[in-house]
Amino acid sequence: MPAQEDSSTRVLEDLDAAAVDYATRIAGASGPARAALRDELTRICLPFAGRMARRYRGRGENLEDLEQVARLGLVKAIDRYDPERGSFTAYAVITISGEIKRHFRDRTWGVHVPRRVQDLSLEVGHASMVLTTELSRTPTPAEIAARLNVSLPAVLEALESAAGYSPSSLNAPAGGDGAAEFGDLLGGTDSDLEMVDDKLTVAGLLLRLPARERRMLAMRFYGNRTQAEIATELGISQMHVSRLLSRSLAWLREAMLNDTLPRWEGANGPTDPHGMQIAVQSGGGVVTVQVRGEVDRDTAERLRTVVRHAVSSLAGRGLVIDLAAVPLVDAAGVAVLLDAASAAAVAEAELTLTGAQPYVARILGVSGLQSLMR
Structure with missing residues (x-):
């Protein structure tokens, strides 16, 4: 020596x-x-x-x-x-x-990686050979990091990037017969591409729904909220939430399958600030209050105000509340109608509820307003 x-x-x-x-x-x-x-x-x-x-x-x-x-x-x-x-x-x-x-x-290098990582990869390879000889086994990344006095994440990055030194060819035979190539086994038809048109269409249709329905759909399908949680936050019943969601989804489904937009059977849409329209007419000895849209927590007080004003101006005439264009009445709406019945009784005027749709009629019937319906 x-x-x-x-x-x-x-x-x-x-x-x-x-x-x-x-x-x-x-x-x-x-x-x-x-x-x-x-x-x-x-x-x-x-x-x-x-x-x-x-x-x-x-x-x-x-x-x-x-x-x-x-x-x-x-x-x-x-x-x-x-x-x-x-x-x-x-x-x-x-x-x-x-x-x-x-x-x-x-x-x-077959794949471009940063110069810092390339240099470290060479050092890691050399240190790995030396440590393998000394330890009679493959060294761990931590042992290589200690040998080179570098951080463990840096060694792991160098080991991962070493695969880019000599990448496999996509044209390499994938089987023993050589009929298939490695590239034939990679990739495939992207099913999500077929959904791009549907997603864009749904995004545009969602903007045509009323703000509350859009919010409920977002909470249910993007926020993973339960119907009970949505009802609590919006201050309505869980059954009301279920009906609104079902109606919104049915409208979206019909709109997706048709070239023309279907009619929205509820509030008039995002351009209607109240979600309900009320018209008061006088004639034939009665005052008629025509209601169009849902009577719920958001609109009930507006209807209450209109009905009370109508009762105060009856002067011996009857009061008719036309519910033909009302698809839904919740607890707040029922409370308004009960209040209207009480106010009409005090004013010694006859109150009549007309045109109630079957679902609304059932709600009014179990609420004690059956006698007022015609």
Whole structure:
């Protein structure tokens, strides 16, 4: 071992001495003489460049190619060497190593990854081989990180990016018979593409629904809220929520299947600020209050105000509340009608509820207003 160290030291010293001698002799040499001196020093240093190249063998690159790259780095080191700046050998090691690493980074990676990750990937590969020899097993990423004094996430990133060094070809045979290629097994028909038109259509139709219905649909299908939770937040019954959701979905389904928009059987839509229309007419000895739209928590007070004003102006005439265009009455609406019945009784006027649709009629019947319906 001492003899080998002496031999290696003597070689390095010989290279440094040869480089200094070259720099001295080339200073006053002519063009042909300079080229001859350069070639002579290059021949002396070629074995050194070969040893540098062999340090990087076994990393997926041909040794002959690495030797060519190392020799190119050697020539660059000879051309740029300045004796006043230190040892030629040290400078040549840095130049040749940099040239080989640049070769790995720019010419051998199949997928582009950042330079920092490429350099670290080479160091991780070398450390992994050394630790495998020392530990007689494959080292863990944490052991590699400790060996290189870098963070564990950086090592994991380098190990993952190493797959980009030599990616598999999509044209590689996928089976033993060679009939199929690897690329044939990847990808397929994207079923979501067929839904793009439907999603765009639904998005436009949702904007045509009343604001409350849009909010309920968003809470139910985007917020994963239960009908009971929606009812609590909106201050209506769970049954009312169920009916509104069913009607909204039925309208969307019909609108999706037809070229023309179906009629919305409820509030007039997002342009109606109240969701209900009321008209008061007098004639034939009665005052008629025509109601169109839902009578619920949001609209009940407006109807109450109109009915009370109508009762106060009866002057012996009867009061008719026309419910033919009312698709739904909730508890708040029933309370308004009961209040109207009480007010009409005090005013000694006859109150009649007309045109109630079957569902509304059932609600009014169980609420004690059966006698007022006609």
